[in-house]
Amino acid sequence: MKLAQIQAMFQASVLDKTPAPEFLALLRPPDRTASIEDVFAVYHDGFRLRMAEFLSNDYPVLREALGDDVFGAIVEAYLSVHPSRHRNARWFGVGLPEFMRRTPPFTAEKFACGLAALEAALAKSFDAADEATLPIERLGVTPEQDWPRLRFGFHPGVALVEAPAAVLACYEAVQAGESDFDSASAGEEDQVILVWRDGLDVQYRELDELEALALREALRGAPFGEICALLAFARPREQAEALTLAAANFLGRWFADGLIIAAAPQRD
Numbered sequence: 001m002k003l004a005q006i007q008a009m010f011q012a013s014v015l016d017k018t019p020a021p022e023f024l025a026l027l028r029p030p031d032r033t034a035s036i037e038d039v040f041a042v043y044h045d046g047f048r049l050r051m052a053e054f055l056s057n058d059y060p061v062l063r064e065a066l067g068d069d070v071f072g073a074i075v076e077a078y079l080s081v082h083p084s085r086h087r088n089a090r091w092f093g094v095g096l097p098e099f100m101r102r103t104p105p106f107t108a109e110k111f112a113c114g115l116a117a118l119e120a121a122l123a124k125s126f127d128a129a130d131e132a133t134l135p136i137e138r139l140g141v142t143p144e145q146d147w148p149r150l151r152f153g154f155h156p157g158v159a160l161v162e163a164p165a166a167v168l169a170c171y172e173a174v175q176a177g178e179s180d181f182d183s184a185s186a187g188e189e190d191q192v193i194l195v196w197r198d199g200l201d202v203q204y205r206e207l208d209e210l211e212a213l214a215l216r217e218a219l220r221g222a223p224f225g226e227i228c229a230l231l232a233f234a235r236p237r238e239q240a241e242a243l244t245l246a247a248a249n250f251l252g253r254w255f256a257d258g259l260i261i262a263a264a265p266q267r268d
Helices: 003-015 036-058 060-066 068-081 096-102 110-127 144-149 165-175 209-220 224-233 237-257
Strands: 150-154 159-164 190-198 201-207 260-265
Touching: 003 036, 036 060, 036 068, 036 110, 060 068, 060 110, 060 165, 068 096, 096 110, 110 159, 110 165, 110 190, 110 201, 144 150, 144 224, 150 209, 150 224, 159 165, 159 209, 165 190, 190 209, 201 209, 209 224, 209 237, 224 237
Parallel strands: none
Antiparallel strands: 150 260, 159 190, 190 201
């Protein structure tokens, strides 16, 4: 058997819950006091412990909130379906929020899924590529007739996370060193959290319903006029003028926060 074949079998056996018998048959114990199964378990179990450590580093608040037993069950389930495929361990856990959202019994745990999504968004924002943000003065040279057709490009670090209100409260409590947080006390209402990066600092804030609607559409590529019209439909007609002003205020804040890297009118 060639070395490459043995190496492939070694990797497959480390990744699987049960090492392949045909692979173990190729090995010899270092001495008579140890079985080859026990010796290989050092590699097999060590790998899984390292993967669990990586996930703990990526999702420290999730681990703190759920406890080691529940978090360990999530890690084991995730590892069995998503073995590491990257040389860089940073990318091992990026799929955990989506895995939890789609996989029973975790899919029913909105709080846990939301907390995982928030921590993933914060980490991804920090690692996002650098892009020069656009100053708000760019709007001052935009002809009035082009405003309804303006589309915006956003920094790669911008993300929206929809989660129960308890998620953000829990995250901030754990970051503050509070270990007795009760997720049930924060309520079950959903909120939208904006995540972005300002220089090297990752920022976040809760959005109200209207700003969340406007930003979600802007991220989708909707032009400014369409965003204003959508906001107008979200409230009684007599509030239309105020909603147009609100849309302009949202836009001003997005520029001020450094979310926008491009603004140009849609061409027919």
